[in-house]
Amino acid sequence: MRYLIIALALLLAGCEVAPVKDAASVQVSTKLDSSLTLPVAAPLAYYISREDLQREVNGADGYSRWKFYPGPFFKKAADIVYPDFFSVAGPLAEDQSFRYLVKLSSEAGYSNLWGTYKVTVTASYLDRQGNEVFKTTTEASVTGANLWQEAYTSIYAEALKESTHRFLNHMAGLNSDLQQPISDEERQTADFDKLLGEMKPAGNGTGFFINSSGQLLTAAHVVNECLKTEVRYNGQNYPANRVALSRVLDLAVLQADLQPARFASIPANASDDVALGQSVFVTGYPLGSIMADYPSLTMGNISSLGGLKGALANLQFSAPVQPGNSGGPLIDYRGNAVGVVTSSLNQSMMLAKTGTTSQNVNFAVSAEYMRRFLDHSHVQYRYKPLKKSLEAASDAAVKFTVQILCYQ
Incomplete structure (x- = not known):
């Protein structure tokens, strides 16, 4: 019983989450297909909606109130993870080359009882014509982190790397075009309305x-x-x-x-x-x-x-x-x-x-x-x-x- 109390006290006291510097330092459960050579040649663009980038996580209990803004750390995690897997990777932009577009959405939360940060990320991969070729949902969480910014960066990176492994394994099984060089068409501006729906x-x-x-x-x-x-x-x-x-x-x-x-x-x-x-x-x-x-x-x-x-x-x-x-x-x-x-x-x-x-x-x-x-x-x-x-x-x-x- 004494050891349980000590462990609980250490948990609630908080722990340091190491800053995420690259995808290699992030641990996930799905192993990458051994036939793949990284980074793959296929260029990738990623898109996070303004709603996700501006989302608030807030709440209160009898003693305190809290408000977090995890959106920028969602993007930070994407900026860290994707370049390790794709030869060309960047946020969707007017001049961004890509063969595949991954549309990202998430739900983020925080439990004050245990000090747990949690995210659920849905990644939908589209080709340039707007056809969905793969979709997956991943979850990640961390408990007892002192810095909420590092906590969200870490668990977003974990969720994104897990979904990337799943996508690459799926495409490798189809003998797809992951290793084909970038084409002239992929350097041209895409039809964003077709890819993202009617934009406002x-x-x-x-x-x-x-x-x-x-x-x-x-x-x-x-x-x-x-x-x-x-x-x-x-x-x-x-x-x-x-x-x-x-x-x-x-x-x-x-x-x-x-x-x-x-x-x-x-x-x-x-x-x-x-x-x-x-x-x-x-x-x-x-x-x-x-x-x-x-x-x-x-x-x-x-x-x-x-x-x-x-x-x-x-x-x-x-x-x-x-x-x-x-x-x-x-x-x-x-x-x-x-x-x-x-x-x-x-x-x-x-x-x-x-x-x-x-x-x-x-x-x-x-x-x-x-x-x-x-x-x-x-x-x-x-x-x-x-x-x-x-x-x-x-x-x-x-x-x-x-x-x-x-x-x-």
Whole structure:
């Protein structure tokens, strides 16, 4: 009895879960077919829904409450496990090559009585045509871990490795194409609607046309995680593909299959750029899920010719912006796009660091760095300012500003 009490006390005191560094360190029950040579040549993409990535695990007893967010550690486990088994493996993306897609879903829980973390993972493997070739459900748990982050990473990795062994064994038994080299078709963008079902927009931003060929400029963070991107123009949605993207500058160029009636003028050189205090306005689609299907316009001034902590590629302006304005144009009264809206000063951070908040401290990539990005990407644009008139400039701006829909 004494030994049972001691063992129980040690269990409830918690234990360290070793960080998962690779799939080899994860123990599973199913042994891999000895005929397989790893990594197999077949490229794999994996998909975890936003619901799984954002899932909460919470609960309470008479003494405490808890809330965990296991989703990011589900993805972390996938990032660790799959590259050990497949020569090319990565999260499903617009430019991700794959022969098989594994759609992952999970249920996650926690028992406060024993301190047990548990996950159930369902892995559905599809070919590029959307046909399901294999499906399996696995479970894993750990008790008494001190760090819930490491606990979930560990048991997700265990469940994913177990399901991967089952899939590879199944395909090996069919003498499948696991070892065939990657093909040109597998390098092309797949039909995500066929693979994932009808997709709904997960977010939205703003962009603006910069030439008559249907190319538009936006912020990179609006589109860099999209599986599919659409441009809403004159009440219709048009598919758009990425032409160029810079995460450093937070800029991206999209190509839509349409010819816009108007497109923005971009200053040709530094002498045409904005000056401190100059009046400007912003057009865009803020709060796109609840606001009208029409661009809004807010007015302000150039507050600084530098960004946060003097960032040279940015300028600061006071025209109010909201979520959804990102990627939209900052425009002077001659109709020139003198910046691309990228961010606002974080109010929570300001309050924590200074004890106060700020108003209308917003940032845009300057015209100089817009030109550098477009020139480097070999994207055409032109400088054709209007007569200095807010009415004429705003009328043109609402015609070349569009909403961007991001599907994930």
